[in-house]
Amino acid sequence: MTPDIQPETEASPRRASLAFLLSFAAPGLGLVYAGELLAGVSLNLAMVLVFLLVIVAVTWWQLVLTYAAFATLAAWLVLTLLAALRAAEHTRDAGRPRAFQHPLIYGLIALLTFVGPMAIVVDQALRHLWTFQRIDTMAMYPLAHPGDTLLIRRVPEQVASPQRGELIAVRTPHTDELATLRVVALPGEEVQMQGNTLIIGDQLVDYTPLMEDWVGEADLRNEQGLNAWVEHNHDRRYVVAISDRTSTEAAIPGLALGPHQYFVLADNRSHLSGLTVEDRLTADSRLFGPLPAERIVGRPVHIAWSSTEGESPRWERIGLPLH
Structure with a gap:
């Protein structure tokens, strides 16, 4: 008796709207969803580095905190918007599946490359700077x-x-x-x-x-x-x-x-x-x-x-x- 052969499960297609929203959860997460893992992780880490440099500048060069915060927020919004638009554009590549299927993987990437490092920077700044x-x-x-x-x-x-x-x-x-x-x-x-x-x-x-x-x-x-x-x-x-x-x-x-x-x-x-x-x-x-x-x-x-x-x-x- 010939066993039933199950068809392969196709990867879920990528959605431009989801890629856009993921970028605002962590700047590079939309790019990861669009299949650009290295670019997405690099962007997350670059944003953490910029945030750290702003804290150091406020501390040692005595920049006005409010102005530095507004400038950092504006830069974050611009870079995130550009990354979101790029991720949304890449999701329109027909036939190309999203990078990972399980949402937990995206959560781990955001935690390890953006949320976690940001929390560490803030904690150490309040402890020492x-x-x-x-x-x-x-x-x-x-x-x-x-x-x-x-x-x-x-x-x-x-x-x-x-x-x-x-x-x-x-x-x-x-x-x-x-x-x-x-x-x-x-x-x-x-x-x-x-x-x-x-x-x-x-x-x-x-x-x-x-x-x-x-x-x-x-x-x-x-x-x-x-x-x-x-x-x-x-x-x-x-x-x-x-x-x-x-x-x-x-x-x-x-x-x-x-x-x-x-x-x-x-x-x-x-x-x-x-x-x-x-x-x-x-x-x-x-x-x-x-x-x-x-x-x-x-x-x-x-x-x-x-x-x-x-x-x-x-x-x-x-x-x-x-x-």
């Missing part, structure tokens, strides 16, 4: 407003010691919370402070009113009685806010900083007046004393995002440099 800080207090007003999210470049003190007047992101003593403060005195210097009178070494830190054409940039809240002043700290200049309705009780008769200690202050020098006892421990060196160098996390460089209390974007603040 940069992080973000959401501002919820008035401590760094007028530079940073509540609702701002700061991009912090991770640069340990061992790599580049902060200079006088620079902003640093720190893990505060007692609470270990992330905070942004300004360096006003360096290791080995002596600090004296009574209210808002600050003496570093034998030099009195001077204050001058902020020029009228810059007061609008400071965006001070009049209801809190804040005034903008320029602090002249040796050769550095930066804006601080002081309220004429509150008094600062901090008194430091004489504090000698160790070889790896910094004296850091909030830009809003009247910030301490409204804090609870628990919050005061996280304020600045007027309360927690000298800051050890090992608590420095990095340098705030830009405002990555900003929104109001109702979470409406404040587009005019997004991308502003911090200095």
